[in-house]
Ligand SMILES: Cc1ncc(C[n+]2csc(CCOP(=O)(O)OP(=O)(O)O)c2C)c(N)n1
């Protein structure tokens with residue numbers, strides 16, 4: 001059994017051709033989507049806050065690979081990747097970013113607030129840390145209904161300092177709720193590095209005082225995430241209670257679109273992009289394994305770019321919501 | 333076709349900026365993610381990344397140029413196999429026809445959106461011959477929960493001391509015995525956490541009743557009541573919401589000091605997406621709590637510790653569920669309307685007795701629900717009495733009385749023979765000393781004085 005101090009064992013990380021190509025495609029879809037969102041933001045089509053997921057793609061795609069149908073997902077405002085990984089339509093996500101009626105929330109939620117009852121995606125929350133007890137509540141419902149589902153509750157390194165994390169973890173362990181606390185440690189909360197904000201920088205130990213096991217994961221390696229995710233989900237699904245995954249990752253872009261990112265050097269970012277990029281890593285798995293050629297991968301990229309282009313076009317063609325929508329959806 | 337590279341908006345408010353530096357020159361190849369320029373916005377200097385792959389075909393705006401408008405073409409990127417000769421008028425003008433920035437569009441005409449108007453629903457018929465059972469408020473509330481839990485397995489109660497201890501105020505008495513620990517859940521002292529957990533369980537289809545030991549402690553949890561519970565249906569375009577009741581005693585108890593004595597009626601009454609109920613009588617407590625538990629929206633149910641032991645007749649019916657959003661005239665009168673809720677009804681009825689002895693006929697309206705507010709019943713009453721006094725235990729500024737007063741002046745201005753008066757708690761934290769506490773809170777005498785004042789007596 002995993003202990004609070006366990007780190008991911010260097011297991012034999014391997015995957016089939018089909019698996020690798022699926023992960024590659026899913027990660028690249030997120031990246032191309034986010035690049036386009038950044039561009040549309042720059043053109044003024046997307047307003048307000050917009051937090052891009054570029055660099056962190058292996059986290060959600062790896063977890064998605066070991067999630068079962070009906071398991072729930074909830075996260076904060078950096079949510080585009082989670083939605084795409086859940087299989088939500090890029091058109092609907094993009095049109096929500098542009099605030100159009102074709103958006104998943106009819107344009108009333110925006111980048112930070114999208115949901116899908118069909119895909120069991122519970123948002124999209126703008127208050128740092130709020131999704132953590134909400135996610136524990138989803139797990140509470142699973143246990144209450146005894147339905148065998150688990151809740152994947154994602155949050156950032158910064159969010160992991162909120163008081164409600166500890167409130168939620170305590171109850172989750174006390175009641176053995178099937179929840180996986182996925183800490184996406186991208187090393188920064190806006191401009192504050194983990195070193196400057198955490199007295200204990202090993203975030204997989206966040207649950208230690210409650211007896212919740214945790215492990216540290218290389219979030220730039222899709223297969224490492226998948227392996228760790230599998231173990232954590234298994235733990236939760238078999239009634240052993242919550243699990244903390246600290247997935248070490250990196251965001252390439254600013255915190256939101258208006259972040260000049262002066263708290264880190266360009267070299268630091270370039271270093272990660274050059275040497276640890278999760279998509280390049282997956283590409284290497286594919287090419288080294290002889291599963292596909294560079295041309296095959298280019299063809300996938302081309303196809304994805306077309307999907308993203310269609311999503312962008314849709315997001316601009318879809319009209320703004322009817323003014324009569326102002327007063328709908330307040331009460332059931 | 334060559335792709336124009338446009339001056340990007342790099343903050344929610346940026347309309348133009350200075351192109352301070354080019355980091356590439358014509359002929360350089362770029363791929364997505366490469367930094368190509370530095371731009372000074374209204375807030376900071378930002379680096380701009382290329383989005384598409386290609387070659388810089390032409391730099392259109394030279395570095396150092398100020399006031400470059402968002403969406404102006406600043407460079408042209410060539411695709412594989414294209415060269416500078418491909419840059420034609422078409423690709424240059426592609427940019428100038430860039431769509432308007434939504435933020436700069438003329439403001440939408442708000443008149444087209446209409447707020448749904450409130451429709452009064454009558455109280456349910458109580459069949460002839462129904463037995464009335466004298467019940468204390470605490471048990472009426474308990475019975476409401478027990479009946480709804482029998483009816484619907486998804487309903488459960490959670491909170492501090494609700495199970496083994498039988499409730500800090502014994503409102504959940506015997507529920508653990510009947511429903512077991514799966515459905516009657518003792519929580520740690522962790523309001524923020526369990527309020528959020530309850531909302532999450534609500535998102536997933538359960539129907540939680542979250543008890544706050546008192547509403548004072550719910551300030552720890554107000555983020556989840558408002559941001560997570562009240563707003564999700566809207567933010568999800570109607571896809572997802574939560575059926576949840578937050579309940580517990582509200583307002584002053586007896587000499588528990590400032591931190592344990594606040595009335596939150598106005599706070600929650602202010603929030604769209606919440607239903608706010610604050611009943612007075614035992615029957616209303618039961619009928620409205622049952623309605624709250626069945627209502628698909630988040631409900632804030634404000635009880636009152638000093639009413640828990642009060643007795644009242646509750647009809648002995650299979651399904652006694654009252655309509656939410658319906659005020660009740662609890663005493664007919666002709667000279668003045670007293671609009672109030674929760675324990676204020678007690679003060680108003682006592683005042684009406686005193687006034688009756690002096691020949692003044694006061695009509696008392698119990699609002700019962702604060703959101704949606706049945707202002708219509710108050711307005712109709714004022715049209716008859718021509719005078720209004722509001723009574724609440726909260727502070728006056730921005731309070732329930734302020735709202736009622738505004739509704740009445742808006743809709744029955746010509747009927748008023750005097751400016752409305754409010755009776756509220758004094759504008760101080762609630763003092764502990766018995767004499768000061770009494771001085772600060774509303775009471776029947778203060779209501780009598782206010783009534784006399786609007787009658788110019
Ligand atoms: C309660 C609250 N406080 C502050 C903010 C503003 N804010 C938004 S994101 C953020 C940083 C969070 O960083 P982290 O949890 O590491 O997530 P990341 O952005 O890195 O994904 C802050 C301070 C907020 N939205 N909510």
Ligand SMILES: [Mg+2]
Nearest residue numbers: 156157188189
């Ligand atoms: Mg972070």
